[in-house]
Every structure is written in C-alpha cells, then in structure tokens.
Amino acid sequence: MATESFFYHIKFTNKDERELKQLIEDLILSKNGYEISQEDLQKIKEKEKKSEKVLSEWIKNL
Amino acid sequence: MDKKFIVFVSLSKLIKSLDKDKILKILSTFQSSKEPDVQTFLFDQEKKDSLALNFEIRDRSRTYLWIDTLNNEVVAYFSIAIDIIQIEGLSKNLQKKINKGFLPAEEFIFSYLIGQLGRNERYNRSYITGKEILTYSLAKIKEAKNIVGGRLVVIDINNVYQKPKLQKFYEEFGFKKLKQINKSLTRYYLILK
Secondary structure, three states, rough: HHHHHOOOOOOHHHHHHHHHHHHHHHHHOOOOOOOOOOHHHHHHHHHHHHHHHHHHHHHHHH | OOOEEEEEEHHHHHHHHOOOOHHHHHHHHHHOOHHHHHHHHHHHHOOOOOOHHHHHHHHOEEEEEEEEEEOOOOEEEEEEOOOEEEOOOOOHHHHHHHHHOOOOOOOEEEEEOOOOOOOOOOOOOOOHHHHHHHHHOOOOOOOHHHOOOEEEEEEEEEOOOOOOOHHHHHHHOOOEEEEEOOOOOOEEEEOOO
16 A cells, blocks of 8 residues: 555556456456455444444544 | 444545544554555554545545544554556457447446555454455445446555465455555455356
8 A cells, every 4th residue: 555556557558468368358357356245344334333332532632 | 442332434524524623633543563554545644634534525435434432542444445457469259258248438446446445553463353354345445336336346466565464364264466556565366256
C-alpha cells in the first residue's frame, strides 16, 4: 500500500499481453475468485452493530 | 486494553459527529514506523493534517477505522477507493469477452483499490490481525459490489517495507501479481465473488 496508489492507474499495452490475458481470463471465469464466507460477513455485521452502541456513548463523552 | 472497547467505524461517521480537531487528535495516535507511508496518510506529523480525512471529505476514498474507545486511539484502519485499468491494443474479441458481447468505445476496466491498510504498532495481533483487516476491507468492497457491480480488487504491495512474508500473505488470499508500478510498488489483483 502507498499513498501514490491512489494516483496511479495501470495502463496495459500490447507489451503486457500475458498479464492482460491472465487478468481477463480470471475476470471472465471468476471461478478463481475469492469469496468471503457467510460466517465472516455475519461477524462483521455483528461487530458493526455492537460498535454503534459503544460509539454513541464514546462520542458524547469525548 | 480490552477488545470489547474497540469499535469499527467509518471516517465519514466521525466527520458527522466530531469537529476536525478532535478527529485529527484521534488519527494522530496511529503509529507505523516500519511503514511510514501508512502512518502519514492517516496523519502527517509535520503538516498536522490528514490526507485520509481530506480524501473522505472530497469523496476520493473511504476510510474505516478500529478505535480503542478507552484510550481514544486508532488500532487499525484501511482506505478504499475506485480505480481504473486502462487498456490499449486489446483485440476486439477479448474486448467483447470482457463486456459480454458489447464493444466499448473506450478500453477501461473498473476496479476497487485498497489504497492503505495497517495496524497501529502499539497494538499487536491479539487485538486485530492482518487477515481481519483485509477481510473487513473486502467485505466493504463487497457491499459496493452488491450495489454497483464490479469484481476486480487491486492492492499495491511495497517491495521495500513489506517483507516477502507479507507478499505471501496476500497471495494466499488469492491476490495475483498484475504489474510492477515502479521500483518499490507492485500492483496485485483479486477477483471478488
């Protein structure tokens, strides 16, 4: 990660054919993708819910 | 420090509830001497300002934080944004494949960028792990994906500050090398289902 990441946009040309083909194949197939488990999504929702309760008190007392 | 006092909150929410000085004071508690850029993005000690905060106000990125509400300190954070990949010279066949038969006038692939991600060095992995921070960032991107679409996530790995062990960590998540940006940064990508 880096701050400059926000300002840099990748540009592919003919020279990057191999990388580009790999990316496009993955994009089309998407079977190689990552799926967040329902368990993790549920945990995150619960954390957000609990955080809401603590946050309002914390903000008041700051 | 007790984990139950650590909350997960968006910077946007803090902006709505607190004045700038209070927010900056909280952001200034984040320390990352091993990866100074991760620290400077959240709070620049010299300028006494926050690029993350300015980006949030300008809708340039979204930052999410874990805050230790007992000590008013940032435990960890990540920042995500919208990005594009520009492509030149792609065959018409591949262009059609990407766009399911539609030939676009311009050659861009939309992506989500995880621009920053880090844990305060004063808090160890017993408070939050790198895996948790990355999972939360992908969960937030998934929320955006569910609303507007897109499935490509990109992240830059710093070859200088981040050891090969960390590169392996991202690869185990499914990130693949996309392109070397410069001497210090390599962009990786992940397809999010």
